[in-house]
Amino acid sequence: MTGRHRTAAVAATLTVVAGAGAAYWSLFSSYSQLLGPFPHRGRTGEKVVALTFDDGPNEPYTSQIADILLAASAPATFFQVGQCARRHPEVTARLLREGHVIGNHSLTHTMRRCLRHGEQRQETVATQAILTGISGRRPALYRPPWLLRTPSLFRVLAEQGLHPVAGVFCHAFEVFQPDPARIARRALAKVRPGTILIFHDGFDARGGNRAHTVAAVATVVNTLSDLGYRFVTVDELLGVPAYQDDPDDLHRSVGDDGPDRRSPVGDSARKEPL
């Protein structure tokens, strides 16, 4: 290979790597807004944090987290998988009773069903029906599995009046359940005013042991309380509705200011204390 050919090969390789990196950033990153608005934090200087829990309900871990949050009077947001909510509707109902917000996190949490419009739509519609059946209220918040989004997903969410929500992962390897102290330490290092922190009370749609996450959550809640942080739900933090007013209205666009739109953090307009 001549020097010129070698240079061309290196340039081509770098282009492919850069392209793959950019694609990954656009599709999975907490921070990319390239495909559409995807808030990962609230814009506030107040010491508030939104704890969020994905992939549940998954027993006994979701109930254990609910116990910790209840003791601390800490409302949180649970992005639930439709199949899991169907398995444990009583847990979803308890979370709602105790002032937590429930959001949509797909029906099956499978990668192959997160890529095309038709399947994305089936996943979100079915889960909206399950969660609405349990709570009587139609969720307005959606978090995609693995934060994976495509242009067609944004169209599906707009059709269904769902507001996409990102966040920052508490620990890159939480799925492997490292030591609770490590999860807590990493999570606490990421908290700033307005952070949306992502934990997992389940694992995809399969459940799994989340004992180390539960222990880490106890540490995180106690430490943040000691530091003067207040816990808020995602809708309150972002100033968007948690639920859609009319259960039959599937056509409100994302970001639409519905009549139940809450004031963003700073107005201290929390509807109901925990």
Ligand SMILES: [Zn+2]
């Ligand atoms: Zn998930």
